[in-house]
Amino acid sequence: MRTGADYLRSLNDGRQVFVEGERVKDVSMHKAFREAARSVARLFDIAAAPENRELMTFKSPKTGNPVWRAYQIPKTHADLRERRLFSEKWAEASFGLMGRSPDHVASFFSGYAAVPSVFAAGGQKYADNLIAFYERMRDEHLYLSYAIVPPQIDRSKPAHKQSDPALYAGVVKERDDGIVISGAQQLATGGPLSDWIHLSCIHALQPGDENYANCVAIPVAAPGVKLYPRRPFALRADNSFDYPLSSRFDESDAYAVFDNVFVPWEHVFIYRNVELSRDQWWKTTAHSLGNHQAQVRYVVKLRFMMGLAKRMNEVTGNEGNPAVMIMMGELAALASIYESLLVSHELMATIDKDGVLWPSRTSLYAASAMQSEFNGRMLEIIRELAGSAFITLPSSLADIENPETAADIERYMCSGSTDAKSRIALMRMLWDFIGSEFGSRHQQYEKFYGGASFVVKQSMYRNYDFKRATALVDAALALPSVKAG
Numbered sequence: 254m255r256t257g258a259d260y261l262r263s264l265n266d267g268r269q270v271f272v273e274g275e276r277v278k279d280v281s282m283h284k285a286f287r288e289a290a291r292s293v294a295r296l297f298d299i300a301a302a303p304e305n306r307e308l309m310t311f312k313s314p315k316t317g318n319p320v321w322r323a324y325q326i327p328k329t330h331a332d333l334r335e336r337r338l339f340s341e342k343w344a345e346a347s348f349g350l351m352g353r354s355p356d357h358v359a360s361f362f363s364g365y366a367a368v369p370s371v372f373a374a375g376g377q378k379y380a381d382n383l384i385a386f387y388e389r390m391r392d393e394h395l396y397l398s399y400a401i402v403p404p405q406i407d408r409s410k411p412a413h414k415q416s417d418p419a420l421y422a423g424v425v426k427e428r429d430d431g432i433v434i435s436g437a438q439q440l441a442t443g444g445p446l447s448d449w450i451h452l453s454c455i456h457a458l459q460p461g462d463e464n465y466a467n468c469v470a471i472p473v474a475a476p477g478v479k480l481y482p483r484r485p486f487a488l489r490a491d492n493s494f495d496y497p498l499s500s501r502f503d504e505s506d507a508y509a510v511f512d513n514v515f516v517p518w519e520h521v522f523i524y525r526n527v528e529l530s531r532d533q534w535w536k537t538t539a540h541s542l543g544n545h546q547a548q549v550r551y552v553v554k555l556r557f558m559m560g561l562a563k564r565m566n567e568v569t570g571n572e573g574n575p576a577v578m579i580m581m582g583e584l585a586a587l588a589s590i591y592e593s594l595l596v597s598h599e600l601m602a603t604i605d606k607d608g609v610l611w612p613s614r615t616s617l618y619a620a621s622a623m624q625s626e627f628n629g630r631m632l633e634i635i636r637e638l639a640g641s642a643f644i645t646l647p648s649s650l651a652d653i654e655n656p657e658t659a660a661d662i663e664r665y666m667c668s669g670s671t672d673a674k675s676r677i678a679l680m681r682m683l684w685d686f687i688g689s690e691f692g693s694r695h696q697q698y699e700k701f702y703g704g705a706s707f708v709v710k711q712s713m714y715r716n717y718d719f720k721r722a723t724a725l726v727d728a729a730l731a732l733p734s735v736k737a738g
């Protein structure tokens with residue numbers, strides 16, 4: 254299987270990633286990406302470890318070799334559970350802090366491959382391309398990121414009415430051997446660390462937008478692909494004591510620019526088709542499986558959050574305070590709701606006449622529709638419980654090491670239950686989780702990674718069983734009349 258070392262070596266492929274005015278020579282060596290790349294490499298090693306074979310892999314139907322369960326197309330409820338256990342193991346390695354680990358987009362492609370007829374509606378060759386590419390991703394253990402949202406340049410106009418037809422990523426030329434794409438698309442989280450980018454569009458397109466209605470895969474190192482990551486927090490994280498999370502798990506979010514990028518036909522799965530560009534998300538299991546992985550990761554992160562809050566209360570000595578217990582109870586209730594919705598996403602899955610397993614959309618969209626509010630509420634509770642805990646700390650590790658200040662820190666910054674260095678290490682981790690630039694980006698991520706909440710609430714509306722609800726009302730209205738008194 255592909256190991257972490259194989260993966261790290263493959264990153265030095267001439268890709269164009271620009272940070273702080275410079276083109277990065279090798280992302281696996283650059284301070285902005287190095288440790289995050291190592292965190293991803295560990296995932297490859299966890300999956301390749303012989304002792305994890307059953308948990309992490311299944312046999313490729315094509316080669317018989319072990320491949321990641323993230324590429325398993327679930328046919329039964331047990332298969333879906335196996336996918337959960339796979340993703341949970343990976344998510345635990347980053348404490349749920351790397352949202353776009355390789356299993357995310359792998360899950361979307363597994364969902365596409367579960368219902369290839371959607372792609373065949375544009376021509377059989379597109380479905381064949383899709384299946385061949387899915388098999389390649391699976392058998393070569395490929396890591397894809399994706400950019401599926403048009404840039405926020407002018408949201409008041411459709412794609413084809415922007416000031417320049419090549420502003421949003423779209424087809425600018427058709428050739429005998431493929432197509433040429435130009436324009437920008439957001440927001441490839443993990444883009445600089447991935448092998449390929451999946452470019453498509455999940456926003457509703459309209460007639461006239463055909464050039465932007467595509468579904469393709471492009472190597473990150475393909476000529477003309479340029480990635481512009483946001484400020485890398487790892488660059489400021491000068492030691493892992495003061496920045497325990499930013500220094501290791503800053504997966505990067507990159508704006509993707511395509512400058513006349515050639516895409517051969519074999520990597521084109523939808524071509525200039527507004528209807529299919531919509532159907533790929535909703536008439537295949539892609540959106541459900543991709544967001545199943547996202548919820549597995551989120552549940553792990555919530556468990557980590559609960560652990561951090563509990564330890565914080567122990568260290569501040571507030572653990573036994575009844576008011577604190579009530580707040581922790583609210584936090585635990587919210588975390589448990591997410592855990593339960595994840596399980597019901599699986600338990601309430603249905604299998605259609607073609608044998609395709611459809612995870613419950615009601616459970617999925619209930620979880621994601623409320624995530625932007627509940628996540629903020631949970632962080633607010635922790636801030637409430639913390640008081641000054643994140644602030645009454647020395648400026649950096651250097652103060653602990655300076656003989657002039659070390660004794661004061663040891664004496665006055667300890668807690669009743671632990672020495673100063675352990676208390677500071679815990680509070681630094683909490684701050685990196687909740688308040689540092691890394692922590693703050695995470696809050697934005699949880700609000701928007703699956704789309705703005707008004708969009709997710711619309712999906713919830715479309716999937717709720719209103720028929721059953723209104724039938725109850727009709728039954729109540731049809732009750733035989735009774736005489737008053």
Ligand SMILES: Cc1cc2nc3c(=O)[nH]c(=O)nc-3n(C[C@H](O)[C@H](O)[C@H](O)COP(=O)(O)OP(=O)(O)OC[C@H]3O[C@@H](n4cnc5c(N)ncnc54)[C@H](O)[C@@H]3O)c2cc1C
Nearest residue numbers: 399400401402405439440441442697698701702704705707
């Ligand atoms: C950290 C992070 C990582 C991400 N990673 C990825 C990734 O890997 N790949 C990817 O493709 N995408 C990713 N996304 C998601 C994506 O790029 C968008 O941010 C997301 O889909 C929301 O779109 P937008 O940012 O353009 O917001 P907009 O659509 O412009 O919406 C912004 C806000 O405007 C208001 N608004 C706009 N229109 C309406 C309306 N019709 N009705 C009501 N209110 C409205 C709402 O308050 C809404 O929240 C990521 C986002 C973040 C923040």
